[in-house]
Amino acid sequence: MPIQDLLKTELPIIQAPMAGVQTSRLAIAVIEAGGVGSLPAAMLAPQALQDELKALAAHGGTWNVNFFAHTNPAPDNVREARWRARLAPYHAEYGIDIDKVPAGAGRNPFSSEIADLIEPFKPPIVSFHFGLPAPELMKRVRSWGSRILSSATTVDEALWLQEHGVDAVIAQGLEAGGHRGHFLDHDLTRQQGLMTLLPQIVQAVRVPVIAAGGISDANAVKAAMALGASAVQVGTAYMLCPEAQTSALHRAALRSPQARHTALTNLFTGRPARGIVNRVMREVGPLSPDAPEFPTATAAIAPLRAAAEARGIGDFTPLWSGQRVGNLEGVDAGTLTRALARGL
Template structure:
């Protein structure tokens, strides 16, 4: 089965869900072009999610996808938290902030029964996951209304696990990709591969469609992925400058600067490895550090610094997510960008 047959789309392109820089407007634009628009849901409360679902159900021109995280929230470690706060204390003093006033944040909520009940009324055509899959009963319920299940693999072992546990298609996330790594069977970054290394290995190992993601920013990149056996592509970074994206002015400026040529994996913003443009806090604390609590707990302490710095016009403490290839970022409508990305695919 082709990816377009599986998803019910015109084009074998998925717009990557990008929390914090998009809402349903980007989803709708990609759907109008014939691709699969994706809504990031892990940071949405019930009311906000319901409001977005109403828009998608009413206005989407074709199938659309909801994306959730399937992680397990770790237990709080007070010693680790205090160590993290101590590392950030000099920055708090710099901005005149009270480190003792930090309040627990909403963080990123894993997919659960309450969320499943909420979305079931809307029967989303596709539900995708990061960090594995939820429990089998939840997968069965999604498939029960005709929904397709997609998840991210960063190794062949993860791809095989996803196929065995109910995924209808697998996203091969290369090391070049922006945002959070989707690894879930191991956090050993030495196991992570580039897109065009991982992709053919997953294609050879799996019996379900494999979608290439990471470093694909133009029509030639899409064609190369398809030539290596991809059933389709997932693209995120290229959409960050589109008017339908909610990317901040600071983030947009960074993407168009020389700084965007230097990205790195960092765990400073959430506790999980994610690729973004290198900024001050990444340089001074080191992009990957033993200091932050595990995902997603690290975000609570760094968020006030981000807010204070951004208010002062600085992205020094902001997660400026981006993949290694920003050359495809264009300030043009997402609908026309989607068509341009697929121009060489017959």
């Protein structure tokens, strides 16, 4: 079945869900241009999620709601203390009393409570990052008639996702911005660039494969399709669109020469994610063994982010970005979607 029929979309172009920089406004603009708009839901409170789902359902078209499928770790007081000690000079610099900041997760995985909330909306597509939720939750999502997608960063993960019932696999190349979707193995040496990973996954699985990572223009779309992709997922290029809620500080970084240097870092959440290199990544090192497991690293660094941003500084901000920004003029999402489609 062609992926346009599977996903009921005119164009095989999916706007990547990007937590913290977008709402349903961006998703709707992409839908109106013929693509699939996505809503990141992992950081939304229940009422906010419900409001966004109402907006998407009222508009219609094909939309995707995205969730994390991680397991929150058990509290690790020793590691948390080590992490806070590592950040102590920065807390002192900004006058932050870290003892008053509680440890915590900040991001919750897909659950039966969330399923209860979204079931009345029956999303056309539900996608996951970091694997898949429990089988009983998968069964519920399937019962709504929703198509199910999830990210794979290796061939083994793609085969696992196929075995567990996804309708399509998102092949996430190493170039992609934001969190790595790996879930079977945390060994970063196994991660590959999209143009190496994509044809391997296409050859290994029977389900359609969606290419993600470093796709920011029609030429990249054309290259991905030539290597067997059935669709593409684009994130960073949409961050400069006026419909996105990307902060002025983040937009400036994306437009600057600084955006040419990105790295995988676990400092902001505890899990490797690609972002523009900033002060804390340079001084601590982008990957630190002191950072607690995802998503608990966030608690100790969040006050630093807030304090620095209040001064217009992005030294502690996760400036998520792929290795190819594209869209430097900040065109609207509809224009960008149609420009990407010229590569089909």
